[in-house]
Amino acid sequence: MRWSELPAGTFLYKADPQRGAEWARLFARHAPQLDFRIWPDVGDPAKVRYLAAWLPPDDLGAFPRLELIFSIGAGIDQFDLAALPPELPLVRMVEPGIAAGMAEYVTLAVLAIHRQWATYAAQQRKHAWRALRVRPASACRVGVLGLGVLAQAALAQLVRLGFDCAGWSRSARALDGVACHAGAAALPDFLARCDILVCLLPLTADTRNILNRALFDALPRGAALVHVGRGGHLVQQDLLDALNDGQLAQAVLDVCEPEPPPADHPFWEHPAIVLTPHIASMTQPETAVTVVLDNLLRHHRGQALEGLVERTRGY
């Protein structure tokens, strides 16, 4: 078996228990020598070698032999990096299932905006049979902030559908069919050509509050926002102001700070906002376990880990 050379030890899982049960079945099949446990059933803490968590336990000191931590999600901002032992590798989830899910959600949102789905839903409620001009995807300029694995999967779909695609990232990238921009100096030119802006940035000290009034003002008037990053990227009042004065036409938000927003929060009722409960994508046990076990093998062989977080850059 591919993973039979992995040594025995405890793999502790601390996230959604339902999906944890699926992880447990996959571990039992692929790497039965590992003692897979679901939090809070940690067994002997001294035997825990690996941890996969959405939120890590408060006291990592309880696990003196911990070698490796996996984030269950693509993002790692929920980890307090300063509180983690500096030499302990942290790996973010880079697996095909989560990328495919994100590509679906972003494509759905972009198509809904491009094909004016919200307008037709409102017209239907008024019994109005009114055709709006259908424009080709090539006339719609989509821009993605952040060009990591999830963004690349989404852009590949959008390029296939014929959208006029651009992307922006901190350091330079080259992607087929995508006009790539890099660095702070390139941001205004990038924004000026985005009819639909998709945020897929990691949340770091540099990107917190990046979705603010100045950024919205740099977009063409009437642009739309699809936000699938983190709630902390967005200055909420700036979004409401931009929607209310027409600078932005609509927003699709999958994330919010806090989650859920309070019951009386304006996002719930705003006619130009579509709000979903952080479901744009989810780690899929079947594909994630394969990726995690392959990474354990790399770790065991002393090879470079895939998705290793660079602590200093924060993702």
Ligand code: GLV
């Ligand atoms: C979810 O938001 C994730 O980080 O995977």
